[in-house]
Amino acid sequence: MNSSELKNIAKALIETVQLAGNKSIDLYNEGLKKIIKPDNSPVTNGDLEVNKILTKKIKELTPNIPIVSEETVDLQKKNFLKTFWLIDPIDGTKEYIAGQDEYTVNAALVINYIPTVGLVGAPKKNRLFYSYGKDNSYMIENNKTIKLNCEKKTPKGKVVAVTNSSKPSSIIVDMLDKHKVTSYTPMHSSYKFCVIATGEFDFYAAKERAYEWDYAAGHAVAENAGAIITTLENKTFKYGKDDYKNLSLMIKRSKILDA
Numbered sequence: 352m353n354s355s356e357l358k359n360i361a362k363a364l365i366e367t368v369q370l371a372g373n374k375s376i377d378l379y380n381e382g383l384k385k386i387i388k389p390d391n392s393p394v395t396n397g398d399l400e401v402n403k404i405l406t407k408k409i410k411e412l413t414p415n416i417p418i419v420s421e422e423t424v425d426l427q428k429k430n431f432l433k434t435f436w437l438i439d440p441i442d443g444t445k446e447y448i449a450g451q452d453e454y455t456v457n458a459a460l461v462i463n464y465i466p467t468v469g470l471v472g473a474p475k476k477n478r479l480f481y482s483y484g485k486d487n488s489y490m491i492e493n494n495k496t497i498k499l500n501c502e503k504k505t506p507k508g509k510v511v512a513v514t515n516s517s518k519p520s521s522i523i524v525d526m527l528d529k530h531k532v533t534s535y536t537p538m539h540s541s542y543k544f545c546v547i548a549t550g551e552f553d554f555y556a557a558k559e560r561a562y563e564w565d566y567a568a569g570h571a572v573a574e575n576a577g578a579i580i581t582t583l584e585n586k587t588f589k590y591g592k593d594d595y596k597n598l599s600l601m602i603k604r605s606k607i608l609d610a
Contacts, residue, residue, distance in 0.1 A: 352462065354487075357460075357467060357468055357483040357484055358483045358484075358487070360412055360413065360468055361469075361470065361481045361482065361483040362481075363408075364405075364409070364412070364458060364481070365479065365481060367404060368456055368470045368472040368479060368481075369472060369474075370404060371405055371440070371472065372456050372472040372473075372479075373474060374404060375397045375400075375447065375454075375474055378395070378400060379397060379447065383396060383447075385448060392444070393445060394422065395447070395448060397440075397447060398421075398440045398441045401440035401456055402421075402423070405420075405438050405440060406420065406423075406438065409438070409458065413436070413460070416436055416460070417435045417436065418436040419432070419435055419436065419437050419563075419595070420437075420438035420439075420564065421439050421562065421564045421565075424564075424595070426595070429594070430591065430592065430594070432461075433464050434460075434461060434463060435461055435591075436458065437457075437458075437459045437466075437564040437567040437590070438457065438458050438459075438564060439455075439457040439541070439565055440456060441454055441455070442454060442456075442457050442541045443540030443541075443542075445539070446540065452475035452476055453473070453476075453538060453542050454474075454475070454540050454542075455471050455541045455569075456471070456472035457469075457470070457472075457564065457565075457568035457569070458568055459564075459570070464590050464591040466566075466567040466568070466570045466574075466590060467483065467571060468482065468483050468484075468571060469481065469570065469572045471541055471544070471545055471568045471569050476542070478545070479491045479492075480545045480548065481572070482576070484575060485575055487575055488500075488571075488573075488575040488576035488577075490545070490548075490549060499549055499550075499576035500576055500577050501548055501549075501573075501576050501605055503550050503553070503604065503610070504549065507609065508610075509533045509534070509609060510530060510531050510533050510554060511532070511534050511535070511536070511553050511554075512534070512535040512553060512555060512556070513536055513537070513538045513543040513547070513552050514536070514538070514555070514556075514557075515538075515539065515557055517537045519535070520558060522558055523556050526601070530554055530556075530603075531608070531609065532554055541565065541568060543555055544566070544568075544573040544578075544602065545569055545572050545573065547602050548572050548576035548578060550604060552604070553603070553604045553609075554601075554602065554603055554604065555600070556601045556602075558599050559596070562595045562596060562597060563592065563595045563596075564595070565597065566597055566600065567590060570588070577604075578602050578603065578604055579602070579605070579606065580600070580601070580603075581600075581601050582599045582600065582601065583600070583601050
């Protein structure tokens with residue numbers, strides 16, 4: 352696919368992601384129906400409805416590209432795909448159920464193992480992020496489209512990080528210290544990728560956790576804005592693994608974090 356085709360796909364999904372986000376809010380306001388999946392994680396009718404909305408539109412746009420969604424994937428089957436969609440209808444389901452505003456709606460097109468197109472909606476924050484290749488990452492906020500380039504918005508001389516937990520593990524604490532992090536804020540969805548793309552945060556590190564659909568859309572947004580994304584060991588972060596499980600992760604807003 353050329354750049355023009357990728358741009359058209361991303362832009363064609365913007366309205367759908369907005370619609371899905373609005374639907375998630377409506378269903379929350381009506382009172383969510385919840386069940387516990389076999390892995391003990393919660394799923395709601397909001398997750399399932401958002402999945403239907405995203406899947407329907409993506410099938411219309413790219414009928415020949417397979418879709419892998421958190422809500423329909425068979426983890427007993429090995430993945431052999433290198434070009435495919437990854438959908439996480441609602442990342443941060445626990446936050447969604449609790450009425451918090453951090454959860455996100457996610458769709459990513461992985462091409463030859465690289466997340467290239469990414470859309471992340473944060474409906475309760477009235478923000479939508481989209482990207483379709485290097486140097487093409489954007490945020491829609493208050494009906495304005497802003498190009499993202501990871502330009503620092505944190506105080507000069509400070510390094511501000513996001514973390515998965517208010518009490519990071521010793522491995523992550525060591526990484527925070529190594530990168531001279533001066534403060535950190537816990538965040539529980541792919542929104543953390545996006546706030547590095549905007550320059551509102553500088554750094555993120557995580558041990559192996561979650562699945563590829565949790566990361567791919569945010570990864571595309573951040574990396575296409577200029578962020579540096581690797582494993583904790585500075586190796587390439589790969590998609591298309593046979594079990595979809597994520598490697599460790601490190602995101603730097605830029606090579607120099609404090610300026």
